[in-house]
Amino acid sequence: MKKPKIVIVGAGYGGLMTTVRLQKLVGVNEADIVLINKNDYHYETTWLHEASAGTLHHDRVRYDIRDVIDRSKVDFVQDTVVEIKKEEKKVILEKGEVEYDYLVIALGGEPETFGIKGLKEYAFGITNVNSSRQLREHIEYQFATYNMEEEKNDNRLVIVVGGAGFTGIEFLGELTNRIPELCHEYDVDSHKVKILCVEAAPTVLPGFDPELVNYAVSQLERKGVEFLIGTAIKECTPNGIIVAKGEEEPREIKAETVVWAAGVRGNSIIEKSGFEAMRGRVKVQPDLRVPGFDDVFIIGDSSLVINEEINRPYPPTAQIAMQQGEVVARNIAALVRGKQDLETFTFDNKGTVCSLGHDDAIGVVFGKKVTGAKASFMKKVVDNRSLYMIGGAGLVLKKGKFNVF
Ligand code: FAD
Numbered sequence: 001m002k003k004p005k006i007v008i009v010g011a012g013y014g015g016l017m018t019t020v021r022l023q024k025l026v027g028v029n030e031a032d033i034v035l036i037n038k039n040d041y042h043y044e045t046t047w048l049h050e051a052s053a054g055t056l057h058h059d060r061v062r063y064d065i066r067d068v069i070d071r072s073k074v075d076f077v078q079d080t081v082v083e084i085k086k087e088e089k090k091v092i093l094e095k096g097e098v099e100y101d102y103l104v105i106a107l108g109g110e111p112e113t114f115g116i117k118g119l120k121e122y123a124f125g126i127t128n129v130n131s132s133r134q135l136r137e138h139i140e141y142q143f144a145t146y147n148m149e150e151e152k153n154d155n156r157l158v159i160v161v162g163g164a165g166f167t168g169i170e171f172l173g174e175l176t177n178r179i180p181e182l183c184h185e186y187d188v189d190s191h192k193v194k195i196l197c198v199e200a201a202p203t204v205l206p207g208f209d210p211e212l213v214n215y216a217v218s219q220l221e222r223k224g225v226e227f228l229i230g231t232a233i234k235e236c237t238p239n240g241i242i243v244a245k246g247e248e249e250p251r252e253i254k255a256e257t258v259v260w261a262a263g264v265r266g267n268s269i270i271e272k273s274g275f276e277a278m279r280g281r282v283k284v285q286p287d288l289r290v291p292g293f294d295d296v297f298i299i300g301d302s303s304l305v306i307n308e309e310i311n312r313p314y315p316p317t318a319q320i321a322m323q324q325g326e327v328v329a330r331n332i333a334a335l336v337r338g339k340q341d342l343e344t345f346t347f348d349n350k351g352t353v354c355s356l357g358h359d360d361a362i363g364v365v366f367g368k369k370v371t372g373a374k375a376s377f378m379k380k381v382v383d384n385r386s387l388y389m390i391g392g393a394g395l396v397l398k399k400g401k402f403n404v405f
Contacts, residue, residue, distance in 0.1 A: 003029070003030065003031050003032055004030075004031045004032070004101035004102060004336055005031070005032045005034065005099065005100050005101050005102075006022065006026075006031050006032065006033045006034070006100070006101065006102045006103075006104070006332055006336075007034045007036065007091060007098055007100035007102070007103050007104070008022075008033070008034070008035045008036070008103075008104040008106060009036045009037075009081050009084075009091060009103070009104070009105055009106065009107055010036075010037060010081075010105065010106035010107040010108055010267075010300070011035055011036075011037035011042050011065050011106075012042065012043075012045060012106060012107075012108045012300060012321065013045070013300060013318040013321040013322050013325070013386065014104075014106035014108075014299040014300035014321035014322065014324055014325045014328075015035065015037070015104065015106030015107075015299075015300070015325070016035075016042055016065070016068065016069075016325070016390050017321070017322045017325025017326060017329075017389065017390060018104050018106065018299070018325040018326075018328050018329050018332075019033065019035050019069055019074055020068060020069065020390055020391075021325065021326055021329030021330070022329040022332060022333065023069065023070045023073045023074055025329055025330065025333040026073075026332075026333050026336055028072070028073055030336050030337070031336050032075065033073060033074045033075065034074070034075045034076075034077060034098060034100075035065070035069060035074050035075070035076050035077070036076075036077045036078075036079055036081060036091065036093065036098065037065060037076075037077075037078060038078070038079070038080045038081075039065075039078065039129075040064060040065055040066070040076075040078045041062040041063060041064055041065060041129075042062060042063055042065050042068070042390075043061050043062040043128060043129050044061045044062070044383070044386070044387075044399075045108070045128075045318065046318050046383070046386070047060075047061040047383065048061060048126050048127070048128070048129075048131075048132045049126055049167060049170040049171040049173075049174050049355075050174050050358075051129065051132040051133065051136065052124075052126045052131075052132040052135045052136055052171060052174070052259075053136065053139075053171060053174035053175045053177070053178045054136040054139065054140065054178050054182075055174045055177055055178050055357075055358065058129050058132060058133050058136075060399065061129070061132075062129055063391070063395065063398070063399055067391065067395075068390055068391040068395060077093075077098070079093040079094055079095050079096070080093060080094045081093060081107065081269055082094055082269075083269065083272055083273050084103070084105065084269065084273040084275075084296075085273070086103075086273060086274070086275075086293055086296060089101070089103075089295065091103065100295070101295060102295050102296075102297070102332050102335060102336075103295060103296045103297070104297045104298075104299065104328055104332070105267075105269075105270070105296065105297065105298045105299070105302060106298075106299050106300045106302075106321070106325070107267035107269055107270075107300075107302055108267060108300055108301045108302065109264040109265060109266055109267060109280070109281075109300075109301030109302065109316055110127070110264070110265055110266070110267055110268060110280065111125045111127060111260055111263065111264065111265075112262075112263030112264055112265040112279060113260065113263075114263065116233055116234070116235065116236065117234075117235045117236070118235050118236035118237055119162075119233075119236045119260050121236070122236045122237060122238055122258060123162065123236050123258040123259065123260040124138065124257065124258065124259045124260070125259070125260055125261075126167055126171060126259065126261055135257075135259065138257060139159065139175075139178075139182070139257055140182065142156040142157065142256055142257060143156075143157070143182045143183070143185070143186040143188055144186055146186065146188055146192075147186065147187060147188065153256075154192055155239070155240070155254045155255060155256050156256045157188065157192050157193045157194060157256075158193075158194045158196070158240070158253070158254060158255035158256065158257070159175065159193075159194070159195050159196070159255065159257040159259070160196045160197075160198060160240070160241055160253060160255045160257065160258045160259065161175075161195070161196070161197045161198070161259045161261055162198050162199075162233050162241070162258065162259065162260045162261060162262045163197075163198075163199060163260065163261040163262025163263065164197050164199035164201070164203075164204040164205060164227065164229070165205065165206070165261065165262060165263075166205070166354055167261040168197060168199075168259075168261035168262065169197075169204065169205055169216060169220070169354055169356070170354060170355050170356075171259065171261055172195065172197060172220050172225050172356075173220065173355055173356035173357040173360065173361075174355075174357055174358075175195060176195065176220060176223035176224060176225060176357065177223075177357040177358065177359075179193055179195070179224070190224075193224065194226070194255075195224055195225045195226065196225075196226050196227075196228060196253065196255070197220075197225055197226070197227050197228065198228045198231050198232075198233055198241070198243055198253075199227070199228070199229050199230070199231065199262075200230070200231065200232040200233070200262075201229075201230070202229065202230050203229065204216065204217050204227065204229065205354065207315075208352075208354070208362070209364060209369060211369065212362040212363070212364070212369055212371065213362075215362055215371050216354065216356055216362050219356050219360060220356065228243065228245070230245055230246070231243050231244070231245045232244055232245075234250055236258055236260075237252075239252070239254055239255075240252060240253050240254040240255040240256075240258065241253050241255065241258055264301055264316055265279040265280040265281065266279060266280025266281040266282070266301060266302035266303075266304075267280060267301070267302045268280060270282060270298070270302050275290060275298075276291075277302075278304060280302060281301070281302055281303060281304040281313070281316075282298045282302065282303055282304060283304045283305075283306070284297070284298050284299075284303045284304065284305065286344040286345060287327075287331055287342035287343065287344060287345065288303065288324055288327060288328050288331065288345050289331075289342075297328045297331070297332070299321055299324035299325055299328055300316065300320075300321035300324065300325075301316040301321065303324065305320070305324075305345065305347065307347070314347055317352075318386060319349070319350060319352075320347055322386065322389060323345070323347060323348060324345055327343055327345045330343055331343055350365075350366075351363060351364050351365040351366060351367075352364055353365065353370070353375055353378050353379040353382055355376065355379045356376075357376075358376065358403065359373065359376055360372055360373070360375070360376055361375035361376040361378070361379045362375055363375045363378055363379070365378050380401040380402075380403075383400075383401050384396050384400040384401060387399055387400055
């Protein structure tokens with residue numbers, strides 16, 4: 001009998017977790033496993049703010065996919081997915097196509113720009129290794145160039161971060177640690193540097209405990225961040241941004257660096273392939289399959305799972321993507337063995353920690369609020385745990401974070 005072919009697209013948190021669990025659960029005689037990813041490396045998306053600010057080298061946030069998969073069981077293909085032909089059970093790649101019996105879509109998310117003019121063209125993103133490397137280089141270039149020009153352009157030293165959610169705040173934490181180093185390196189007066197965080201919502205870190213939010217805001221303000229809350233970015237231009245607060249007249253803020261960190265949508269491949277989606281995210285069944293397509297699972301940032309307690313979608317996180325990966329692996333192993341009774345996914349929230357630089361953080365862990373060095377230590381535990389779950393102790397020793405303060 002022909003062995004079923006399991007194809008996993010995307011080797012981020014969700015896809016890699018599915019793969020390493022499946023390679024243990026399914027024997028080589030039972031199924032073929034194919035993993036497809038754009039790059040030959042996996043990157044820790046949750047560490048990209050560090051690579052973007054330049055506080056951690058981008059090589060520290062990535063590792064070779066082949067080092068963590070069992071190559072005798074998994075066929076790794078480095079290629080880019082262009083479209084999924086679900087009726088024909090085929091994945092179209094830039095350099096070919098692959099048929100599947102079971103498909104796991106784990107392609108992650110993309111920045112949501114809400115149609116704001118100029119953001120795609122002029123703002124930087126924190127989305128992958130390439131964008132992080134480009135942002136770090138750009139900021140460094142502004143500092144390096146500042147003293148080279150006869151007529152000083154102070155806008156070179158203005159950095160705007162759009163969005164005071166998780167990504168924006170974590171990036172600001174790193175950036176405020178990096179700025180003094182850049183000032184020192186390029187002989188720039190630190191008083192000339194301006195860091196602005198523009199957020200349309202009425203609060204920083206919506207959904208977080210207000211006491212922790214106050215802590216985060218005062219720590220970042222102390223390090224020079226100016227918050228413009230309840231203020232919407234209306235447009236991004238080559239010279240900066242246009243903002244408006246309520247009924248006030250729109251005004252321009254000149255800045256040579258604008259970073260957009262204010263929203264995630266599902267991967268555009270989802271809509272291009274004709275899946276019914278909300279902002280690129282597919283509302284999956286409790287067993288994580290796509291309604292109407294029993295051979296297709298979607299996990300991670302391109303999936304949408306409702307938190308029944310508040311009847312709203314869970315925010316997309318690495319934590320949820322990894323837990324989904326574990327369930328999908330078990331469900332596919334069951335299907336391969338002819339079982340039809342699949343496991344239901346339930347999110348087990350282990351807590352959230354938001355870093356404010358390598359030495360500070362806020363969070364709720366096992367229901368308890370933590371701040372400062374204790375929270376920062378917890379953040380490193382969380383970061384090392386995700387390495388451990390994918391690549392075991394060896395990967396933690398190679399890539400883990402051990403600097404306690
Ligand atoms: P990803 O991990 O993003 O992986 C997607 C993979 O698909 C990548 O390898 C990519 O290269 C590949 N891919 C994409 N398109 C294609 C294509 N067309 N063809 C082939 N391959 C493709 N979450 C938390 O839980 N805790 C945190 O502390 C946290 N901090 C964050 C900090 C930052 C700065 C950011 C940006 C996000 C943070 N998140 C955090 C969110 C978390 O990173 C995401 O929710 C998580 O990465 C989603 O996992 P995923 O498996 O869906 O996708």
